[in-house]
Amino acid sequence: MTQSQPLLEINGLSVTFPSEAGKVEAVRGVSYQVMPGEVLGIAGESGSGKSVSSLAVMGLLSRRARITGSVRFEGEELLGAGDKDLSKIRGGRIAMIFQDPLSALTPVITVGDQIAEAVRIHQNVSKQAAMDRVVELLNLAGIPNPQQRARAFPHEFSGGMRQRAMIAMAIANNPKLIIADEPTTALDVTIQAQILDLLQKAKEMTGAAIVMITHDLGVLAGFADRLAIMYAGKLVEVGEVDDVFYRTRMPYTMGLLGSIPRVDAVPGSPLTPIEGSPPSLTNLPPGCPFTPRCPMRVDICREKEPDLLRMNSSGDEHFSACHRSAEIEQKNLKGVDIFPASAAAHSLIEDLPREGRTPVLRITDLKKHFPMIKGAILQRRIGTIYAVDGIDLDIREGETLGLVGESGCGKTTTIMEILSLARPASGSIAVLGRDTAGMTPRDRFEIRREISVVFQDPMASIDPRMPISDILAEPMVTHGVPAEERANRIGQLMKMVGLRPEHNSRYPQEFSGGQRQRVCIARALALKPKLLVLDEPVSALDVSIRAGVLNLLEELKAELGLSYLFVAHDLSVVRHISDRVAVMYLGRIVETGDASRVFNHPAHPYTQALLSAVPLPDPGKERARRRIILKGDLPSPASPPSGCRFRTRCQKFADELNDQQRQMCMEVDPVLSDQGNPGSDHRAACHYAEGELN
């Protein structure tokens, strides 16, 4: 890279907000540079200050924020500049892409008009010329029928399409710098792949530099040139992407990398969690904010906050903020050396062959359709949503089944059906051998002891007005467990999940997100169930906390002989925790089998695409990968395509098959089969599944 002037230069940026609890120091003296045409990734968890620092660059923070420091763009100082001057730069030379395109676009103005507005602010063109440019941009962004779509409103677009429109708007004036704030966090993984691809294209078209803010290190591994890690409002490590991933010198980064489950991981390798949680930003104690969680802490860490120091050996632009960085560098310490690894949990049941174990849950040809209704008082049915359209599942004792799929595939509907123990409209559900169809309300009530649930958002799963003891007692009270026994059990449960029993009179708000999820797990175990249904149990938690909860789940499973139905969209997590896996698409299961087999040798094109879309926190591997990018959006569950449902997006259909073969896909709906390998557990629903299924 040629030595040139930095495009964006930030020096000593600090942002403070007033709040009821005191001053919140969201950003505390951050300095970095962005060179023209490079991609800088800024990674951090919640509270790290990554988004706030970028909003400060754009001057878009609320009036109550106190900002000090310097932000120079192409030599001009931006901080303190008036609205008039800043608005000339915004959208013209610096563009921003936000996380949630639904709330980021004005609901009552058409998408085309909003993009045209962006054009006309900075370019003196006629209305017609602006609209032409809009259509051109939408086309570049990969939106089909751009003429029509320009006249549509934001809510008529899918999530992925909306984000494409946002990107189109951002590049409208060929900016020099694009700031993307968590642009793919709200999107499914295959859509995320599409958007990242589009961002790459945008960068090539405009030659712009990109600042990419995200908590997902995997995304940055393949996309960023340089990486900056933020923690508690400060930069803790900055460097070239390979340096930061392979030669990290800061314990936080090491811990983070070690705690992320990877889809290419060796099965059975436990994650190394970072204990504790990110600090609150009011009244930070002196010293390094990572100290309470750092396994390498020494006295000086509590007294003095370390500066970003240049590392000597690896590339000249690698900085780390740790008192012991030099030591780490010298001894070439890795994450495994510093963070204690826990032994993998193992239960005796797992030694039994699968066929010999009791079935805990068996679902046969389950269907759940919803009528589409219009009208408030007088209601009419105008269609059907085929949310779940014939699936089979089988879970044995001591086994974890991972149910994977993107939004709209029907996995949430599936678990709701299971949990409500209702008699399904079509098909059957059998819990512990008992069919739900024949159950009386009394039966259902009894069976509820054996099956319980942990939901995604711990804050929303607990009634915030009840103390922990009441929360844990509720299932027991409902099922008539006597008071004395309850009190004992509550203490037992809390210890089991790693909480202190003395805290049982506290309220949920007093606990961190990870602890709250542990409370939910404890509640789910109160009646000693056999099956636990977990719906995205770690997606709402910070990355550094997920590992702890996942490890806990594995230990509990081994110790208590539980079975899990683990629903998630995050393949790395599913890979880590599942024994078996089922992949869902548009209401059907397209592939199922032993987890390592399916992940190592995916047979169905959708599974292959999913796996290829999952970002790996490993720059070398990321660069070497050939990514499969699916076309278009998920079809509507109200009108699934004829024949094979996946054919509209299937890369095989599009690229590899001949016309005769395509005919088959369009007419005949494939069923799950073992592809000519009788007795095999691994099955896929595809006419032309990939070879090796053994």
Added chain:
Amino acid sequence: MPPLGIFFLRRVVYLAVVVLIATSANYFLAATALNPRSNFEGRNPAPPPEVVDAQLTSLNLNDKTPVVQRFGHWASGVWHGNLGLTIDHESVNDEMRRRVGVSLRLLLIGSMLGSFCGIAAGAWSAVNQYEFSDHATTILSFVILSVPTVVLAVFLANAGSSFNDAIGHRLVYNTGEYTPGLEAWTSAAIINRLQHLVLPSLVLTLQGLAFYSRYQRNSMLDAMGSDYVRTAQAKGLRRPQALIHHALRTALIPMGTFFAYEFTLIFIGSIFVEKIFSWHGMGEWFVQSIQKNDVNATAAIGMFVAVLVLLAGFLSDVVTVILDPRIRRG
């Protein structure tokens, strides 16, 4: 038929059904609660029962006739456009025609002015949040909303009077709709009417302003703090433009729904204004009908109000559709 047409058609049918149910319920309530017979019995000398019965029957007010029958009679009359007779043996239709005009003239200017000023004041307040103009508007609205219409009307009536005394000339009037004796449609007559209109309209304007400004302020604040305003600025729009083009447009949408609600309040409010300022409109008539046990008049006014409320609701939908382009597409 385009989907929007069907949407409105459904609404009209629904509203018609509701009017029917409400009007009937209203008749039954009036017929059972009010006691016209007592009007006659209170007289001195008391007329003989047969005469009373005959009188009551001729007016369709006889409580000895089953109420369902009376309803049937009244309803068939209404179907043919005849709302029956008042307790003074006059045509309800005529009386209503006279009084509707009066009420309309009273309400129209005051309420429209009130809503426009209120929306403008609310938006202005939101943009200048926490500054003096915001505080002043908020306090003023708050106080006005705490004053019953009666008290506000009396207060303004007196204030008008004192004002007249202060300037030594009768500029505003606080009694009646106009001064009798002036030739209609001359400029003097029109000015005279306006002079009579000022004070009562002021009551309604102030109330409308207080009502709308609060809600518009909140709606505007919500919109101003939203992500899409931030995006608009990130595109390069200056803050005032972003607020007007993006925030204000979105903030106006809920106001459509308030329209119907505010309308009901205005009608009720007019009852007091007409009493205090001696305008002979529907409001005054309503009170008198009940006091005089005039079932037919009460039923007719009830029907009138039901139709108006539902019309206002319908208009509310129309305004919302105009303001919110998302609904047009369905």
Added chain:
Amino acid sequence: MSSIPTPIVEEPVETTGHDSRIRLVLSRFLRRPLAIAGLVIVLLLFAFAYIGPHFYKWRYDQIDFEAFLQHPSATHWVGTTQNGFDMLALTMRGMQKSLIIGLIGAVLSTAIAAIAGATAGYFSGWTDRSIVALIDLILVLPGFLIIAILSPVFHGRTWLIFVVLLAAFQWMITARVIRSMTLSMKEREFVYAARFMGVPDWKIIFRHILPNMSSFLIIDATINVSSLILAEVGLSFFGFGVQPPDISLGTLIGDHWEAAQTANGYQFYFPAILLVILVLSVNLVGDGLRDALDPNAGSTSGKGSASR
């Protein structure tokens, strides 16, 4: 077999608890001088209405034959009416009625709204549709009209019927709001968790859903107080509400408004101004409560008063 995981050493995030939540709400409320002023004034007015008569020598039903239409003086602090009744005593008596009508009516109205709204929102289907239809129907005919028409029915009977009727026409809009709040809360995970545990429906509504709306319910009840007081005044003014021999601020205003422009205006202004102060103070308290309980609320839904 692995061992039991070691306890997590991290300390809880805040050391505030449930008691502190109340303290937090209280401190937010106390930070607003207007809200405090409102509360103080309301309490003072209560004292005025209920304790005042014990300290004043004239009773509301006492006629002073030597002082008809007397201006405020040392004997009659706010003067007397045409019939010799003491104005201050009348006002104190009237305020009692207005206050209690406001309070009972407000609580009743919010309670009806909570039950109807939560039931409609939680159970959906026909239950929901019929309650919504009922709400729409009642909303069509303004309560003022109906209560006015029905007023002959409670001539000479207790004013409690009047309060019930007032409440009966006040609950609808709140019920709608509660219904939509219930609809969204129903989809929240803690409700699902309770259902899948086997907790019965009614328990879910009363133990989980309604308590989580308590801020809204409290604020609503407070606003209802002022709405109902204003409604009472409007109806009693015409004789459609509180009936003689009962006295309320509305009857007083109705009896004496014509005197407002004359020299005997004190008969009107005294009760009228006290009424405005009362309603204003209640509204200030309501506003303060809203800020204290729910500082982020900026709702565009809401209601004005039924009649002003």
